[in-house]
Amino acid sequence: MAEQVVKSLPQTTPEGKEELGSIEVAPEVIEVIAGIATTEVEGIFGTRGSFASGVAEKFGKKVHGKGIKTEWTAEGLVVDVYCVVQYGSQVAKVAAKVQKQIREAIENMTALTTKEVNVHITGIQFEQDQQKAE
Template structure:
């Protein structure tokens, strides 16, 4: 586990890659059209928010340098959305949120769309046709 350090006159502040990963996952899920972050990250986030120790899900990968981060996310989206538009919003929100909360420079937010979610109503309509 890498740590980002901030040395000040009061001491050293370390931000782990796991914390950056959780921030990125939550920021991505804030965007309408993102259904979930697969492979357990949503569960990990809820477990962390409930105060339970957990490990980072594989669908949010953070690479930390001296003062910069590269973030790779894997997401599922809602059927019918404009995927490039929603993913652009995800990238902007993740970058803005991680930078605001950690002071890191986010060099890149790479997003892989792994799945698409069709609501049950639309699934039933497709079966009737």
């Protein structure tokens, strides 16, 4: 069976406000929110993107949604984050902070609740590697 692609996520009207029409949020917006929330966590070096996002960044374009995958299922919103941790950080604590930060950011900005926030640690960035990159 073919997977249905979600083009937008329906929003609810805030309490006490008159409904004037429908509000929908594109999945890319959720990815950007999650990407920014991830990079704000101490101990995260960055997120792992695709080849295309890497090329775009080489040309000076900032890609905030790289390394983030969202999926809207019947049970709710599932967010997968692929990130690199700085050497010396406690991986479990950093991952838990990332989960909390993403949940709060998405809920505060869109009023959507997440079913799952899965953090995938794809690498560790060592200090000497950071100095070479600068």
